[in-house]
Amino acid sequence: MACSSESSGKLSSDVSTSAMMAPSPATVDQTMTPVLFEIFGEMWNVQARLGQGVSASVYGVSSGRSSTAAVKEFQADAQGGDYGYHKERSVLEDIQGHKNIVTLYGVFTNHSAVGVATRCLLLELLDVNVSDLLVRASNQGHSMWMIQHCARDVLEALAFLHREGYVHADLKPRNVLWSAEDECFKLIDFGLSYKEGHQDVKYVQTDGYRAPEAELQNSLAQAGLEVDSGCTAAIDLWSLGIILLELYSGIKLKETVRSQEWKENNAAIVDHIFTRNSMACPAIPVYHLRDLIKSMLRVDPKLRSTADAALISPFFSIPFAPHIEDLVLLPTPVLRLLNVIDDSHLYNEDEYEDIVEDMKEECQKYGSVVSLLIPKENPGKGQVFVEYANAGDSKEAQRLLTGRTFDGKFVVATFYPLSAYKRGYLYQTVQ
Structure with missing residues (x-):
């Protein structure tokens, strides 16, 4: 497929390998007809369809240099125009540069074999979304480390977005994704976003x-009545409050927030959820998280916490270690x-050096190894830390090494924060 390229002012044609959601080998649709996008003079292969909406489809793509990205391809709207594309492009170009907002690499027009032209955004490819994390929580809820990490990252993004005058207007678990390369959560999908006080979409969230206030x-609008464009940035804080409550409880709350009991006194329901789950977590952080969530779920938007105010909650002053x-x-x-x-291998220097070389040789089968560390003392004693050149190699290694046997023992492979590894901080994770 040929396409013409446009500069967004923020694009290098050399897109680095980055991690919308990266497909794993298990998620690639093998029945999908192979598709190519020609982007800035280079052919990119479609690896998987990552999402399908009314107005756009999202694909994971890779180039011959093993670079990866996401392509969001827009269909023409009912009037034959490109409003959705221009809307999201303009918002993204205006808010680029924040670490907790998806990166726009560039824009291009794709021409299909049948002569149909579609507008496309070339975006950073991200990993697992919060919706998938909720599915994996199995009604147990996530760790305080996970909740704090997600809350801080999303609040940082919202604080920036709101200072720029924008309302996201569609914050939900599927629009918060993890970046393996940057080790943080990022916001995506700005198709409903608008400048506060200039709402140009009737139906939001x-x-x-x-x-x-958005429900009202x-x-x-559905009844055909004139509406006041009164949905402020406060609607984003409400959405985040629900997301954090779901992460803590491990339960999707769609039916709960529709109930009359919730509308009459949501604070009581929040208290009940925290009372039910409080045995699993230390009391003081739990109370701080509960109060933070309640501050986001005030019915009166004028009384609702702002993103900046939420970021100074005592909840963020408490350090947590991740669970395995x-x-x-x-x-x-x-x-x-x-x-x-085994500990016995750590104190014989010759054996130790042999093991380091053996492990490096094995791990290099799955990607480019930057460094390898086997600590001789706690914390981290006897664990093997392998730094790969990128998260793609690390994910492939994790997939293939998990369950393998080494010297008669089954290997357990997890990831580890690059920032902590670089600082030499090898904490003991909570089981």
């Missing part, structure tokens, strides 16, 4: 994450191998 506005499950779910460029080395 997704059912289950919709603030009361949507109902009036967290490091399985959230990819990074560093792999940690457990159940591999």
Whole structure:
């Protein structure tokens, strides 16, 4: 497929390998007809369809240099125009540069074999989304480390977005994704976003994450009544409050927030959820998280917490260690191998050097190894830390090494935060 390229002012044609959601080998649709996008003079292969909406499809793509990205391809709207494309492009170009917002690499027009032209965004390819994390929570809820990490990252993005005058207007678990390369959560999908006070979309937010004032506005618009464009940045905080409550409880709350009991006194329901789950977590952080969520779920938007105010909550002053499950779910460029080395191997220098070389040789089969560390003392004693050149190699190694045997023992492979590894901080994870 040929295409003409346009500069967004923020693109290098040399797109680095980056991690919308990276397909794993298990998720690639093998029945999908192979598709090529020609982007800036280079052919990119479609690896998987990552999402399908009314107005756009999202694909994971890779180039011959093993670079990866996401392509969001827009269909023409009912009037034959490109409003959705121009809307999201303009918002993204205006807010680029924040670490917790998806990166726009560039834009191009794709011409299909039948002569149909479609507008496309070339975006950073991200990993697992919060919706998938909720599915994997199995009604147990996630760790305080995970919740704090997600809350801080999304609040940082919202604080920036709101300072720029924008309302996201569709914050939900599927629009918060993990970046393996940057080790943080990022916001995507700005198709409903607007400048505060200049709302140009009638229906905002997704059912289950919709603030009361947006619910009222949507109902009036559906009835054909004139509505006041009064949905402020506060609607984003409401959505985040629901997301954090779901992460803590491990339960999707769509039916709960539709109930009359919720509308009459959501604070009581929040208290009940925290009372039910509080045995699993230390009391003080739990109370801080509960109060933070309640501040986001005030019915009156004028009383609702702002993103900046939420970021100074006492909840963020408490350090947490990740659970081992967290490091399985959230990819990074560093792999940690457990159940591999016996203590006896650590104190014989010749044996130790042989093991280091053997492990490096094995790990290099899956990608480019930057460094490898086997600590001789705690913390981290006997664990193998392998830093790969990128998260793609690390994910492939994790997939292939998990369950392998080494010296008669089954290997357990998790990821490990690159930032902590670089600082030499090898914490003991919570089981």
